[in-house]
Amino acid sequence: MSERRTVESGPSRHTHSTPAASFPTHNSPRTWFLTSSLSPLCIRLIRLLLAHGDYVVACLPPHEIEDEDRSAEFRELINECKSNRKDREGWKDRLRPLRCDGRSMGQCGAAIAEAVQVFGRIDILLCCKSEAVVATVEELSATPATRTLVRDQFETIFFSQVNYIKASLPQFRAQHTGHIMILTSIGGHIGTPGMTTYTAATWALEGYCDSLAYEIAPFNIKVTIVQPNKEIQSLTNKIIFAPQLPFYDNVGEFSMAPSMREMLGNVLNANPDTALDPSDPDQIQYRYPRLPAAAYDKLVMETVHALTAIGGHENPPARHIVGFEGAIAVKEKLKTVTEELEDFVEASVAVDIFESELQNEARLGHSVIEAAAPSAASDA
Secondary structure, three states: OOOOOOOOOOOOOOOOOOOOOOOOOOOOOOEEEEOOOOOHHHHHHHHHHHHHOOEEEEEEOHHHHOOHHHHHHHHHHHHHHHOOOHHHOOHHHHEEEEEOOOOOHHHHHHHHHHHHHHHOOOOEEEEOOOEEEEEOHHHHOOOHHHHHHHHHHHHHHHHHHHHHHHHHHHHHHHHOOEEEEEEOOHHHOOOOOOEHHHHHHHHHHHHHHHHHHHHHHHHOEEEEEEEOOHHHHHOOOEEEEOOOOHHHOOHHHHOOOOOHHHHHHHHHHOOOOOOOOOOOOOOOEEEOOOOOHHHHHHHHHHHHHHHHHHOOOOOOOOEEEOOHHHHHHHHHHHHHHHHHHHHOHHHHHHOOOOOOHHHHHHHHHHHHHHHHHHHHHHHO
16 A cells, blocks of 8 residues: 555634544554445545545445436546546545445455455444434334335344444454444434334444444444434435325424424425325335535535544544534433433432432432522522
8 A cells, every 4th residue: 555644633724614624643544444335425425535545445235326316426436536637646546346235244244355355454434324214103014015114224224234343343353453433313312203213223223332332442443423413314315205194194283393204305305306206195205315416515514524533533432423403402312311310319219229328429419409400590
């Protein structure tokens, strides 16, 4: 591999809200392994990585690469890599597309082996495969076809990514270093009505990785979960709409917030090529959103820059929430959990057989919070 100068971390000064891409300090190019590479987010990430001098193994799910519209932007990237443009020099030698179905453990193992054979190592595994099933629990239980969507959602979000993780662990252990990054959403913290199966599969993957992080820490393998807003993943990957049951049709009248079905449907219906078919409401409908390139840039670049800044970091965070709105939403959820814990602290300590100092501390903490509340109110 050709050597290149060390790149210092830290964003450049920029006039708009999204900072320029930054990378952790490193002495040689890193090798990134992307488990799914056809989304607008991943294609923009690949461009930044290649421009930076890194190597990229780009896995291409067969059912996506065969969709001409879905794969069009990636094919444009390949043409760029093969072009004579001065700013694309060397790109084709540092990008390795691999056709791989993550649902097959054998294919995942073969892809990892080929990556190591071609580039010598893997430094960062980015698990970024996603799709969203939009349906309530009852809507997913209505027919055999909708019940199958539940298993398919877990195959896509959970099992396929677990297969890549398991396939990569022997290589990371042998290297005694590696970074596993999981791109999910704040759906890993906050439940979303109308996307129950998506949320469940996301929580499953995050729980798996939380436990995994302890198991592999002795081998100097790091794990980071990156959580942008839900629309980042939803609007850059396949959306699947199960038929709506009539008694859920008007639920929005009793809620101040529009439903996810309504919001995502409005985005798709704004483009005639992706509009949902109202004449066949009893069929499952599959769509890849299509937004203008500038809209995708605005939507995903903050997340792309977060990935480049954290990937391969010597001391990365266990979790990183992307964006101010997501951070506020998660803080509110954690605040609610804390308040409920304090409200029911007596019920929690009541099950203890023996009186202990911990019980007293728990009760005392509850009393302190109650005492502080009126004081804070009077200060306001």
